[in-house]
Amino acid sequence: MAFSERVTRLKSSLIREILAAAQRPDMMSFAGGLPAEAMLPQSEWSDMPRSMGQYGMSEGEPQLREALAAQARALGIACEASQVMIVSGSQQTLDLAAKLYIDKGTEILLEGPTYLAALQIFQLFGADCLTVPLLAEGPDLDVLRQRLERHAPSFAYLIPTFQNPSAVRYSEEARDAVAALLDEFGVTLIEDEPYRDLTFDGGSAKPIVSRLKKASWIYTGTVSKTLMPGLRVGYLIATPDLFAHLLKLKQSADLHTNRVGQWQALRWIGSDHYQQHLMELRGFYRTRRDQFEAALQRHFSDLAQWNSPQGGLFFWLTLKEKIDTRTLLDTALAQNVAFMPGEPFFTDPDANPGYLRLNFSHIDPARLDEGLKRLAAVIRHAQAAHAA
Amino acid sequence: MAFSERVTRLKSSLIREILAAAQRPDMMSFAGGLPAEAMLPQSEWSDMPRSMGQYGMSEGEPQLREALAAQARALGIACEASQVMIVSGSQQTLDLAAKLYIDKGTEILLEGPTYLAALQIFQLFGADCLTVPLLAEGPDLDVLRQRLERHAPSFAYLIPTFQNPSAVRYSEEARDAVAALLDEFGVTLIEDEPYRDLTFDGGSAKPIVSRLKKASWIYTGTVSKTLMPGLRVGYLIATPDLFAHLLKLKQSADLHTNRVGQWQALRWIGSDHYQQHLMELRGFYRTRRDQFEAALQRHFSDLAQWNSPQGGLFFWLTLKEKIDTRTLLDTALAQNVAFMPGEPFFTDPDANPGYLRLNFSHIDPARLDEGLKRLAAVIRHAQAAHAA
Structure with missing residues (x-):
């Protein structure tokens, strides 16, 4: 075999x-x-148009992309709907990123500890994983600088808000410092934020991608933790230099994300309810x-x-x-x-x-x-x- | 970059x-x-249980897997529900197969012409594509034997029923001959059948995988051509030696297929309506x-x-x-x-x-x-x- x-x-x-x-x-x-x-939530489906049964665009439903871009802009992320892609759960963002970046031996930078299923897909593609220890308010910045000085990772994968598994939330200072370091060394950031909306103290530190001045980035989120994971509707937002590649990878992975889930997500995102x-x-x-x-x-x-x-x-x-x-x-x-x-x-x-x-x-x-x-x-x- | x-x-x-x-x-x-x-079709959603919003199993919904196994057995494919996996459209079967088999330079065997999006994903992973010309009733069997004698492709990817793009349907004789050759040379078959149910003359030649005696196989189908492509619900059925690997690859790609689409597909598959x-x-x-x-x-x-x-x-x-x-x-x-x-x-x-x-x-x-x-x-x- x-x-x-x-x-x-x-x-x-x-x-x-x-x-x-x-x-x-x-x-x-x-x-x-x-x-x-x-x-x-109890979901309502009776208004869904029959056309949602037809094939859709690889980028995702235009209205949903608009709504997610608006939501991201409200978080301080400068972006247009053209930079938003709907994916089959944010796990798929990691699969697409692995395909885009990772050959056997490609160095990438991760938090230690980090999300299990990210490790799984990045290591499957052969990544050589550099890690930065997480402290109470963010990564060890001395180690981060050291790693960036001695290596040239293809990207840094970070979960700065209520990290899985550690629950760490990066402080404002840590976010600024990480953004400055990634800009300085020109390292692409993949920022994974499934938990941002599940805040218990009202904290809402802006994403790190919104603080970058030069580096390329992919920001990814999902409705799985706040609405219904069974919809398998996540999204990524990427700088234009990356988006076209990610779109082709999405096409070849599964043509497009299911439209019924996208339609349901759109009933919620950006609404008062x-x-x-x-x-x-x-x-x-x-x-x-x-x-x-x-x-x-x-x-x-x-x-x-x-x-x-x-x-x-x-x-x-x-x-x-x-x-x-x-x-x-x-x-x-x-x-x-x-x-x-x-x-x-x-x-x-x-x-x-x-x-x-x-x-x-x-x-x-x-x-x-x-x-x-x-x-x-x-x-x-x-x-x-x-x-x- | x-x-x-x-x-x-x-x-x-x-x-x-x-x-x-x-x-x-x-x-x-x-x-x-x-x-x-x-x-x-006009789809009904009012009976969908709220639990379909929760995370599901990577293999897919148990009842849907049972229904698809029964449908496959009726086509002559000896299989159990444990061999069935629900995927995000049958395009995902090709992505999972590419990950399972293809390194740069891996030889695979395809029909000439073959499905465009299969070429896209197989070539992305670096496949070296051997082709067998399609004739009116199936592949050129002399060329197929020659290819198998001189090469050791990791798999053969075939669309024997109303092939895309050529509309060729393999004859009974061609199906038997192809199965015998793949068995003889021990080459895995990936059989892609999105169009089987769209038959205009009532023909229903059994799938090639049902004629194999030794070779491993993956059979893949979808509800996209007969129900609603917007659901993104396809499936694969694989021999047990392949299934466990494919399941891990599915987990790492998108955790599982959307459950609302699976629930809708189950309302149809195997029913009189x-x-x-x-x-x-x-x-x-x-x-x-x-x-x-x-x-x-x-x-x-x-x-x-x-x-x-x-x-x-x-x-x-x-x-x-x-x-x-x-x-x-x-x-x-x-x-x-x-x-x-x-x-x-x-x-x-x-x-x-x-x-x-x-x-x-x-x-x-x-x-x-x-x-x-x-x-x-x-x-x-x-x-x-x-x-x-």
């Missing part, structure tokens, strides 16, 4: 395997980044965050450290006593608890033991305490065995 | 560029492979085919030869006097006529001048005669200038 060379690097998505295992109805899952079922929905969503998740943290305090205060997330969907736990949390997964699943080990979010998992990513948006509050109690017991038991 | 090596091979899809140009309301277009607007719709569709397109052929007889009988298509959406014209039809495109568009030059369907367009692919499903019958008349005049004029 003669597969491509890249297939030797083809890894499964651990998160989707855990989610598959977590389908059992009695499972208490902290694993995914799923919206709460209760907050999936979307703003209303976002307000409700923030309140709902803020409450879940608080409930989760209270339960964490009860069961994990001696085991781990964490910062309270000001947005997004995750707590990121650092175990006080390091242990590879991947080794805990089977035991936890056997006790009907699913969680996401933190190690796979690093380019070198073995060198970074002792982190857990816990989702707080999806768990039934009635089972939250029991789930965290069981998970803490699994950790305690493993650490005791380890110490023995 | 450091792009990947593959970007040097990144071509635009000519067909999508023509379609973009053909958006003008006064355009008479023979270019695309679009369903007739009148035959897009889908069979009723297919019967109406065949009748409607058969009539359009007949009207088109009558107009072709009036305007093209001295200019070109063709076989009457027994299914699918296209007439494939061979000009009696060879001329590169790509050079006619601007003139035709200026006269509000869009068509698809035949040359780009060959791996070596320059060596294959003098073909046109004309779509008969989408043109308004009231404008059909005028459109073909103008197109014939453009050709006559160019040939006269060429001869002068």
